[in-house]
Amino acid sequence: MSTTPQTIALAGTGDLAKHICTALLASPSFTPIVLSRSSSTQPTPQTTWFSTHQIPIHKTDYSVPSLLDILNTTKATTLISLINDPTPTYTTTHTALLTACQRSTACKRLIPSEYIGDTETHPLKPPFYARSRAPFRHVLRLQTEIEWTLFNVGWLMDYFLPAAKTHMRPAAGVFPIDLGSWTALVRGSGEEVQSWTCGRDVGRAVVALCGAGAGQWESHTYVAAEWSTFNSAIKVLEKHYGRPMAVTYRSWESIQQTLAESEDPEALEVAQIEEMMVMGCLACPREKTLRQREKFFPEVGFLGLEELLAYADGVDFV
Numbered sequence: 001m002s003t004t005p006q007t008i009a010l011a012g013t014g015d016l017a018k019h020i021c022t023a024l025l026a027s028p029s030f031t032p033i034v035l036s037r038s039s040s041t042q043p044t045p046q047t048t049w050f051s052t053h054q055i056p057i058h059k060t061d062y063s064v065p066s067l068l069d070i071l072n073t074t075k076a077t078t079l080i081s082l083i084n085d086p087t088p089t090y091t092t093t094h095t096a097l098l099t100a101c102q103r104s105t106a107c108k109r110l111i112p113s114e115y116i117g118d119t120e121t122h123p124l125k126p127p128f129y130a131r132s133r134a135p136f137r138h139v140l141r142l143q144t145e146i147e148w149t150l151f152n153v154g155w156l157m158d159y160f161l162p163a164a165k166t167h168m169r170p171a172a173g174v175f176p177i178d179l180g181s182w183t184a185l186v187r188g189s190g191e192e193v194q195s196w197t198c199g200r201d202v203g204r205a206v207v208a209l210c211g212a213g214a215g216q217w218e219s220h221t222y223v224a225a226e227w228s229t230f231n232s233a234i235k236v237l238e239k240h241y242g243r244p245m246a247v248t249y250r251s252w253e254s255i256q257q258t259l260a261e262s263e264d265p266e267a268l269e270v271a272q273i274e275e276m277m278v279m280g281c282l283a284c285p286r287e288k289t290l291r292q293r294e295k296f297f298p299e300v301g302f303l304g305l306e307e308l309l310a311y312a313d314g315v316d317f318v
């Protein structure tokens with residue numbers, strides 16, 4: 001007997017949203033819709049992909065009445081934010097998302113836009129999140145009506161892939177490896193533990209979370225395909241492509257000097273992420289992540305880096 005698929009609403013039409021929509025479209029249990037500041041009648045390069053895949057785009061100004069109307073009209077049951085906003089308006093927008101869920105007839109689950117690393121041990125890293133995400137986490141904790149989880153994925157492993165094989169645009173200047181120039185700028189010694197998961201598997205994990213029974217979610221959810229280091233990842237890439245990579249290192253002291261002395265806001269934001277890489281903040285906590293893999297994600301089939309590179313060779317798009 002077939003049942004009507006649940007509507008899952010995604011806020012923001014960015015890169016990661018496409019990977020999650022792909023997984024939702026592949027599931028008979030769910031159907032995605034997206035919320036955007038743009039409408040389908042005024043397509044942008046970002047929204048076009050969603051229209052092409054027949055995913056309804058609902059224009060919103062992120063006011064509560066506008067959000068409430070969309071959630072009730074579409075009968076969405078879960079709202080997932082992919083909004084990429086590192087400024088304090090993150091909290092305003094997410095508070096409106098939460099309020100709309102509270103007032104809606106059916107949307108009683110919310111995943112805010114986190115998707116970083118170990119937010120329990122390092123809740124205020126990078127420091128610019130202290131102005132955006134941290135205040136909203138406080139707002140979430142003050143209520144019990146809406147089920148929520150802070151969903152974290154470590155590094156998106158797609159940055160190890162050629163750009164044409166993933167929706168994720170290269171994180172130039174931040175991710176240590178630049179496949180285009182075949183160079184790496186490793187922060188620290190390169191032996192600091194990191195964790196990573198590819199966008200395909202993040203999408204599959206979100207589908208699994210949407211399928212988990214009411215009351216099952218935990219305050220923090222982690223996925224990690226593997227724990228490794230940038231030195232090891234470089235060796236994997238060199239072996240896979242059969243060519244040595246030019247590698248340079250930026251020391252902890254050099255990063256700290258930028259943090260202490262730079263007056264350039266962009267350089268400071270990059271240095272805040274660099275500091276996190278050396279501190280291991282992007283590595284999801286192993287024990288909890290593995291426990292949650294058994295509980296929520298036994299079917300995902302997470303690809304490690306070697307597997308991802310081999311898989312990507314055989315397909316046009318991961």
Ligand SMILES: NC(=O)c1ccc[n+]([C@@H]2O[C@H](COP(=O)([O-])OP(=O)(O)OC[C@H]3O[C@@H](n4cnc5c(N)ncnc54)[C@H](OP(=O)(O)O)[C@@H]3O)[C@@H](O)[C@H]2O)c1
Binds near residue numbers: 014038062093115153
């Ligand atoms: N762990 C990792 O390695 C990693 C890597 C990349 C991203 N992330 C995280 O994943 C999430 C999604 O990132 P992404 O790369 O997919 O983002 P993205 O492609 O840069 O954009 C996401 C969308 O956010 C919406 N948006 C941006 N600013 C907004 C604002 N002020 N108000 C409302 N909407 C706004 C836009 O949608 P509309 O134009 O349709 O409104 C945009 O397309 C973020 O939390 C990001 O930090 C993590």
